[in-house]
Amino acid sequence: MPKCRAIALALFGVAVAARLSAQAPKAPDLATATVVDLTHAFDEKTIYWPTSPSAFELKSLAYGPTPGGWFYASNTFCTPEHGGTHLDAPIHFAKDGLTADRLPVRKLIAPAAVLDVRAKTSADPDYRLSLDDVHAWEKRYGPIAAGTIVLLETGWSTRWPDKKSYLGDDTPGDASKLHFPSYGKEAAEYLVRDRKVGALGVDTASIDYGASKDFIVHQIANGAGVPGFENVAGLDALPATGAWVVALPMKIAGGSGGPLRIVALLP
Ligand SMILES: [Zn+2]
Numbered sequence: 001m002p003k004c005r006a007i008a009l010a011l012f013g014v015a016v017a018a019r020l021s022a023q024a025p026k027a028p029d030l031a032t033a034t035v036v037d038l039t040h041a042f043d044e045k046t047i048y049w050p051t052s053p054s055a056f057e058l059k060s061l062a063y064g065p066t067p068g069g070w071f072y073a074s075n076t077f078c079t080p081e082h083g084g085t086h087l088d089a090p091i092h093f094a095k096d097g098l099t100a101d102r103l104p105v106r107k108l109i110a111p112a113a114v115l116d117v118r119a120k121t122s123a124d125p126d127y128r129l130s131l132d133d134v135h136a137w138e139k140r141y142g143p144i145a146a147g148t149i150v151l152l153e154t155g156w157s158t159r160w161p162d163k164k165s166y167l168g169d170d171t172p173g174d175a176s177k178l179h180f181p182s183y184g185k186e187a188a189e190y191l192v193r194d195r196k197v198g199a200l201g202v203d204t205a206s207i208d209y210g211a212s213k214d215f216i217v218h219q220i221a222n223g224a225g226v227p228g229f230e231n232v233a234g235l236d237a238l239p240a241t242g243a244w245v246v247a248l249p250m251k252i253a254g255g256s257g258g259p260l261r262i263v264a265l266l267p
Contacts, residue, residue: 027244028243029267033267035265036238038238038263039085039263040160040161042084047205047231048082049205050173051175054080055083058077059077082257085232087258087259090221090223090225093219093221097223097225100250101254108149109246110198112149112238112264113148113241114239114241115133115134117153128187129182130186134190141241144197145195147197149198150191150197150199150200151229152182152202153203154181156180160233167180168180168210185220193220199228199229200228201229207230239266242267244265247261248261
């Protein structure tokens with residue numbers, strides 16, 4: 001082989017290796033990784049959509065000593081699928097989309113890209129992630145790889161569980177006056193269709209902003225089989241890149257979503 005060709009091939013190999021490493025960040029070592037919980041606890045203050053007919057309920061069935069002499073505690077709980085930190089399965093906004101139990105768990109364990117728009121949302125509660133925001137992020141950190149779990153950080157989780165401040169309005173049964181930030185249409189189209197991301201997560205109540213009337217981001221994401229993670233917490237503990245996310249929902253057969261325990265692993 002001519003020397004120049006060998007060098008060219010070697011350089012090509014280096015370029016391919018660099019590209020692969022950019023697209024598949026090294027997974028943290030489970031034995032030593034820092035684990036960050038990105039989940040709000042479910043309790044009587046858990047926030048649901050204003051039109052939700054019910055909220056989280058926990059009833060004690062037993063708590064105390066038994067006739068046999070041992071201690072015993074047991075509860076029953078009841079919750080709508082969409083409230084608190086939860087999954088939107090693709091069927092939520094797509095007739096033939098996967099239900100919660102059929103979503104491959106492999107897709108729910110992936111590297112994270114954290115897009116911090118707190119500087120913009122602090123001045124505008126109706127802010128929507130723009131295509132320019134995504135381009136600026138990629139210019140700094142590199143292209144978002146297929147399968148990435150995108151987490152949009154608006155800073156809204158610090159308002160939890162104050163319904164009025166978190167949703168923008170707390171009128172029961174009325175979802176027409178909500179104000180909180182989330183994804184914009186063009187950014188969602190780019191992330192879902194061009195970047196083929198694995199999921200869209202956000203630290204507000206919806207992957208569409210509060211004032212949305214057409215839920216276009218839900219339509220785009222769920223329509224392409226991409227699940228949503230809503231009411232995510234604790235994103236300020238994550239770096240822009242380098243974390244892996246494990247987002248495992250309750251396995252509800254036929255579910256359109258459900259309670260989600262989502263954590264991040266940091267190397
Ligand atoms: Zn939902």
